[in-house]
Amino acid sequence: MTTTYSDPNVTPPIGQAVPLGFQHVLAMFASNVTPSIIVGQAAGLAFGSPDLIFLIQMAMLFAGVATLFQTVGIGPIGARLPIMQGTSFAFVGVLAGVAATLGLGVALTACIIGGVVHFILGGFIKHLRWLFPPLVTGLVILAIGLYLIPVAIKYAAGGAAEFQMAADSFGSLKHWSVALTVIIVSLLIKFFTKGALSNSAILLGLLAGYGLAFVLGMVNFAPVAGAGWFTQITPLPYGFEFNLGAVIAVTLVSIVSAIETVGDASATAKAGAQRDATDEEIAGATYADGLGTAVAGVFGGLPNTSFSQNVGIVGMTGIMSRHVVTIAGLIMIVCGLIPKVGAVIASMPLPVLGGGVIVMFGMVAAAGLNMLSEITMSRRNMIIIAVSLAFGLGLNLVPTAVQYLPDTIRVLATSAVAPTALMAVILNLVLPHEDAT
Template sequence: MTDTRIGTPEQLRDPNFTPALQTAIPLGIQHVLAMFVSNVTPAIIVAGAAGFGFGSNSPDFPELLYLIQMSLLFAGVATLLQTITVGPVGAALPIVQGTSFAFIPIMIPLVAGKGVDGLAAMFGGVVVGGLFHALLGTVIGRIRFALPPLVTGLVVTMIGLALVKVGIEYAAGGVPAKASGAESYGSWLSWSAALVVLAVTLGLKFFARGMLSISAVLVGILVGYAYAIFAGLLSVDAITASWQNAAAFSLPQPFRYGIEFSVASIIGFCLMAFVSAVETVGDVSGITKGGAGREATDREIAGATYADGVGTAIAGIFGGFPNTSFSQNVGLIAMTGVMSRHVVTIGAIFLIVCGLVPKVGGVIRTVPIEVLGGGVIVMFGMVVASGISMLSDVDWTRRNMVIFAVALSIGLGLQLEVLNVAPGAPNALQHLPDTLRILGASGILPAALIAIVLNLVLPEELAEESTEEVSGGMAGHRGEEPRGERV
C-alpha cells in the first residue's frame, strides 16, 4: 500500500521526485538488500567452475575477492547509468542493475577448470557482448517480434534448469568436495545448513511482512551463516583471517586478467544479449505500469537497453560480469509505490562503496558453500518459475507445441549429455569444432536458435490443422478431446 506520508500520490508516481532523506535512504538500502545475494552469486559460481580455491590461504583468494568486488561496484555503476543517464544511455527510471544469471551457462564452459587463465576469453566476450547489447537499443522495438513469450519463456526456463544442479551441489558440500570424493559431500551436516536457509527463507517470505519478507533470502543466509558457525562448518578464526587478508580500499584494475577475443565467447554473449535485452524491456514495462500506471515510452526502453549494454562493456574491461535489470526490484517498486529514480540512485552509491571495499567481499567469501546452496536453490528455482510464468502467456496451439518440444528436447538433451560427461570421455558434440562445441554445451543457445528459427519459418496455418494423436493422448488445442483411443 502506498504510504502518503512520504509524498502525495502524484509525487510518488514521478520518477524525478525525491522523498525526504530519512525516507529515501532506507528505501534505497532496501533495494540493495533485495538483490544483494543474487548479485554476488554468479561471481562465486564462476570462480568455483574455474577451480579457484576458496580458503583464505589459497593463492586464488585475492582473485575471488576481486570478482565479488567488481560485481558490487559495476552493479552500482550500471544502476547509475539507468537513473542519472548519460545522453541517450539510461531510462531515467528506478531500474536496479545487477549481475545476470542468464550468462552463467555460457561462462562456465569458457572457464571450467582453467583457473585465472580462462578469464581472458570470458571477459573479451563480456566486452563485445556488451557493445552488441548496446547496439540493440537502436532496434529493440523492431526485433521484439522474433522473441515472443514462447521463445523467451523457453530460454528463461532452460537457464533455470541449467542452474538448479549447481544449487544441489552447493547444498551437498560444493563441487571441490564432490570432485575429491570427500566423505563430507552430501552429509547431514552439509544438508542441515542448506535446509536451515530454506526454512527461514520460506517462513519469512510467506509469514512476514515488509523488509523481512522482501529480504527473505538474505536473512535466511545470515541465519544459516550463524548456524554454520554453531555447527562447526565455519570457524570464527577463518572469518577473522578473511577480514584481515582483505584490503580496506581498492580501485578496479583495467584488463587485470588480460583480454582475448574468442569466437565462441563472442557469439555466446551476443546471442544471450538478445534474451537479456528482452528481459529488460519487460522490466521497464513492469516498472512504469506498476509504479506510474502507464506504458513505457520508446525512449525509456531504448535508453534502458543502451545502459544494459554500456554497463556490461565497462564492467568487462575491469573484470566485472554482464549486467541486467533485476526483476525482484520491479516488484519492490510496485509494492512500495515509490517511483523515484533518486531512491535507487542512493542504493547504487551504496553498491559502489561496497565494491571499493574488498573487506566486504572478504566477509561474503566466508559464507559456507552449503549455506549459499540453500539460498541459490530458491533463486534458481524462481528462475525456472519465471520462465514457466512467461510460457503461461503462450497460446498452446499444435504449432507452438511442436516448436517447444523440438527446442527443449535438443537443448536440454545436449545440456544433460555434454555437461555431465567426465573429462576426456566421448560426448555428443566431440566431433564439432571447438567454437561450436562450447556454444552447444550449454544447451540454451541451441534451444533458443531452434525456437526462434522455427517460430519465424513454420506457417501459422499449422496451428489450425486437425490435431493428431501423440503419446499419452495429448492434443494440440486446449479444450479439445484427443481423437485417438484413450488409455
C-alpha cells in the same frame, strides 16, 4: 497536501529515501553476487581466494555503476527510471562453461564484446521484439533455471572435491542441515512477513544458514582478516582473449537480456506511474544495460541486467523516484570498494550458498514457466518447447556428443542457453501456425 511519488524526478525526504535505497539493495544483494561465485568456481578459483573475492567486489561495484547509468543517465543512455541493475543469472550457464574450458580471460572478453552489441541494440530494440515472443523468451529463461538447478543441489550437498570439500562428506547431514535452514528461514520470512523484511527473505535466510555454519565450525574467517580496506581496480585483469564461439554465445544471451530489460522498463512505468514506458525510456534502458555490461567486463565484472524483483518494490511502495534507486547504486559502489565485504561473502560455506540458490534458481525456472503460461499449448508450441529444451539441455549434459565439432561451434552447442534460444527462434519462425478449430 499529500506528495505523490509517481514522478521519477521527485525525491522523497532523505529520512525515507535512504531506507528505501537500502531496501532495494537488500532485495537484490544475494542474487547479484552469486553469479560471480559460480563462474569463478567453474574457472577453478578456490573458495575464499583473493581472485574470487575480487570477482565479488567487481559484481557489487559495477552493479552500482550500471544502476547510475540507468537512473542518472548520460545523454540517451539510461531510462531515468527507478531500475536497479545487477549481475545477470542469464549468462551464468554460458560463462561457467566458457570459464571452465577456456578461462576467465575468454569469458570476460566475450562479456565486453557482448556488452557492446547489447548497447548497439538500444538503437533498434523495439524492432526486434517480435523475434522473442513469450514462447521463446520463456523457453530461454526456463532453460537457464533448469541448467542451474543441479549446480544448486551440488552446492547444498557440500560442493565437490574440486571445491575443497572432502569427497566423503558430500551429501552429509551437516551440509544439508545448513542448506535446509537457509531454505526454511527464507520461506518463512517471505510468506509470513511484509515489506522490507519480506523482500530481504533470501538474504536473511543466508544469514541464518551462515550462523548455523559458524556454530558447526564450517566458517573460515582467515580471508576476511587478510583482505584490505580498498579495492584496487585493474583494467583487463585476466587479459583480452577472443574466442568466436564464446562471443556468439554471450551475444545471443545479450539479446534475450535486452528483451527482458524492455519488459522491466515497461513494468516499472506501469507499477510506479500507471503508464506505458516511452520509446526513449526503453532505448535508454537498453543502452545502459549494454554499457554497464561492457564496462564491467573491462574491469572483471560479469554482465549486468535490470533486476525484476526491484520492480516489485516500486509497485509495492508506490514510490517511483529514480533518486531512491540512485542511493541504492551508491551503496553498492561503496560495498564494492571495500574488499572485506567481498571476503565475508567469499567465506560463506558452499551449503549456505546452495540453500539460497536452490530457491533462486528454482524461481528462475518458475519465471520461465510463468511466461510460457501466457501461450496456448498447441501441438506446434509444444513441439518447439520439446525440441528446443531437448537440444539445449541434452547437449549440455552429454558434451561428448559433439566432441568432433570445431571448437567454436562446440562451445556454442554445449552452452545450454544458446542452442535453446537459437532452436526456439528458428522453429518459431519456420513452423506454420495451426488453424484454429
